[in-house]
Amino acid sequence: MIDRHPWLDALAHAVLIAGILIVAFPVYVAVIASTHGPNDFMSGLVPLLPGSDAIANYSSMLTDGLSSSGAPPLGGMLWNSLVMALSIAFGKIAISILSAYAIVYFRFPFRAVAFWMIFVTLMLPVEVRIVPTFKVVADLGLLDSYAGLTIPLIASATATFLFRQFFLTVPEELMEAARIDGAGPLKFFRDILLPLSRTNIAALFVILFIYGWNQYLWPMMITTTSSHYTIVMGIKRMSDVADALPQWNVVMTTVVLAMLPPVIVVVGMQRLFVKGLIETEK
Amino acid sequence: MSAIEITGVSKVYAGGVRAVSDVNLSIADGEFIVLVGPSGCGKSTLLRMIAGLETITSGTVSIGSRVVNEVDPAARNIAMVFQNYALYPHMSVYDNLAYGLRNRGVPKADIDARVAEAARMLEIEPFLQRKPKQLSGGQRQRVAMGRAIVRKPDAFLFDEPLSNLDAKLRVSMRGEIRQLQRRLGVTSVYVTHDQLEAMTLADRIVVLNGGRIEQVGRPLDVYHNPASTFVASFIGSPAMNLADAEVTNGLVAIGGQVVASGVSGVKDGQVIVGLRAEDIQPAAPGTGVPFAVRYIEELGALRLVHGSVEGRHLTMALSPDLPLADEIKVAVAADRLHFFEDGSGRRMTR
Ligand SMILES: Nc1ncnc2c1ncn2[C@@H]1O[C@H](COP(=O)(O)OP(=O)(O)OP(=O)(O)O)[C@@H](O)[C@H]1O
Ligand SMILES: [Mg+2]
Numbered sequence: 001m002i003d004r005h006p007w008l009d010a011l012a013h014a015v016l017i018a019g020i021l022i023v024a025f026p027v028y029v030a031v032i033a034s035t036h037g038p039n040d041f042m043s044g045l046v047p048l049l050p051g052s053d054a055i056a057n058y059s060s061m062l063t064d065g066l067s068s069s070g071a072p073p074l075g076g077m078l079w080n081s082l083v084m085a086l087s088i089a090f091g092k093i094a095i096s097i098l099s100a101y102a103i104v105y106f107r108f109p110f111r112a113v114a115f116w117m118i119f120v121t122l123m124l125p126v127e128v129r130i131v132p133t134f135k136v137v138a139d140l141g142l143l144d145s146y147a148g149l150t151i152p153l154i155a156s157a158t159a160t161f162l163f164r165q166f167f168l169t170v171p172e173e174l175m176e177a178a179r180i181d182g183a184g185p186l187k188f189f190r191d192i193l194l195p196l197s198r199t200n201i202a203a204l205f206v207i208l209f210i211y212g213w214n215q216y217l218w219p220m221m222i223t224t225t226s227s228h229y230t231i232v233m234g235i236k237r238m239s240d241v242a243d244a245l246p247q248w249n250v251v252m253t254t255v256v257l258a259m260l261p262p263v264i265v266v267v268g269m270q271r272l273f274v275k276g277l278i279e280t281e282k
Numbered sequence: 283m284s285a286i287e288i289t290g291v292s293k294v295y296a297g298g299v300r301a302v303s304d305v306n307l308s309i310a311d312g313e314f315i316v317l318v319g320p321s322g323c324g325k326s327t328l329l330r331m332i333a334g335l336e337t338i339t340s341g342t343v344s345i346g347s348r349v350v351n352e353v354d355p356a357a358r359n360i361a362m363v364f365q366n367y368a369l370y371p372h373m374s375v376y377d378n379l380a381y382g383l384r385n386r387g388v389p390k391a392d393i394d395a396r397v398a399e400a401a402r403m404l405e406i407e408p409f410l411q412r413k414p415k416q417l418s419g420g421q422r423q424r425v426a427m428g429r430a431i432v433r434k435p436d437a438f439l440f441d442e443p444l445s446n447l448d449a450k451l452r453v454s455m456r457g458e459i460r461q462l463q464r465r466l467g468v469t470s471v472y473v474t475h476d477q478l479e480a481m482t483l484a485d486r487i488v489v490l491n492g493g494r495i496e497q498v499g500r501p502l503d504v505y506h507n508p509a510s511t512f513v514a515s516f517i518g519s520p521a522m523n524l525a526d527a528e529v530t531n532g533l534v535a536i537g538g539q540v541v542a543s544g545v546s547g548v549k550d551g552q553v554i555v556g557l558r559a560e561d562i563q564p565a566a567p568g569t570g571v572p573f574a575v576r577y578i579e580e581l582g583a584l585r586l587v588h589g590s591v592e593g594r595h596l597t598m599a600l601s602p603d604l605p606l607a608d609e610i611k612v613a614v615a616a617d618r619l620h621f622f623e624d625g626s627g628r629r630m631t632r
Contacts, residue, residue: 173368176335177429181382182356191381195372 033252081230088212091154100163122157203276284346284436291341301327318480319490361430369414440472511627525594527555537592542616556620562598570611
């Protein structure tokens, strides 16, 4: 800011506070709702003060689930979501950093073609290719498996691009110095490029973990048994019951539990994440 | 430590750029060679072919009697210092120095000893645990040198290692590099576009022009006997004055004005005459050639006077305490003149 006026500062703060309230209020409502009994919502009014059923709600959801809407205990679903999010995040990072490495550092026939093919997949997210992808996964017998849940989501043009852009900013002399120092291609990758990409990897991990965690359509398509349901699916199933009122208190309990892992990841990796977004180690 | 033999080496880049043409050069064991020339003349390309970072289109490079054309850079046992230092940013100074040794399987105790010795030599001991980011430009430069030294290579290759430093640091680092190279006795090839760096560092200077060797020789030989107008105008500061001239019966005339007489060994005809700024001096009273002063540059110990004789721009270097007028009379010692062929610019033997 060039000028600093007290009233400008106040305005800026007002906008920021309003923004925080808008984001935080629904979260607050969800947390409060998860502490009430099932009948507290009949009135049509959402309670704004904590109730007394928190322990009952959480323990019953974690151990028994909600059989009336076909939801298994949350523990299993949380575990499935975790496996899915972690596999997608690690898988995407591993594949994209290797493809970017190949594209930037190696001269091979049809390099440009390979690059453009990756580029084109940017236009084909899961939602667009969902029917053919489903067919392929079904034919491979991967329905109701972790492999089926994660592999079709792993290829990532975006992450490949981010790494490519980063590698292009690494001075070429670094690679040449490493060559003279006796480091072959894999050693250069492991000893120099990978450590230099540390903050980028961390930032991507956070983004991709949340991407994987929030997947909804794809898991819906390919899981048919409750043992492979993910938590986001579970929320949807519980709130979508036929012939009955949704039990908002336990739905909100599930929502709160579903929010926790991404929050833990963001908070835990916050420092690296911010570093990865704003600076590079060069 | 080894001699380097470059025989008929050319480089044509993909796309057809001919960066180096038919270069022949024998570098003796322990010699300090400086490749100098204007930007784009192929200095870096030649150096990188010695290093193995660039393929050789034709010809051979041998290091210590082994032809290395197809040898991997790491196996050539050379060390290179880059213009931007190319230090590994995430490694400590110690690890930067040790990395190449570890890759070669040198035992840990040996690495420790070698790093300690190089660090002591370069006075970077206090920084061993720091990251490159936490060092000044000069200190990084030392670390880059250290990384070259610990390897105990057969040859050092430098690509404009001082050009990112400020003028003062450049002068002191120049001295240190020279002393270090003398002490270690390692064959060195050093690329620069700064003729002063070339003059002060080199055992022999190699002047490159458009990918070809223009002249090879000891610094003072090159300075006093430039092989062509290109070398004459490139080596020495201020650049040698060059002017079209006519030689008739031992008389040298610039634009019809006779500036020197009694010149022997030069055929009559059109030539390019070269004169160093310090060889033009005020004439004795009543003699000399009129010199119209245009402007003056004060260098402290010297005063550069730019002006013209018969419309040809000339620069002379005078002592600052000589009085100056707008037009002065100057004289040139006949035996100080350089003569170059009119068309080719090659030096004429006298
Ligand atoms: N990778 C490349 N592909 C094609 N042409 C190149 C390549 N590298 C260099 N050249 C060309 O080769 C010629 C010599 O380049 P080189 O880098 O050796 O010059 P230099 O003498 O080191 O110049 P400078 O003093 O600017 O560093 C230049 O004309 C340059 O454009
Ligand atoms: Mg260069």
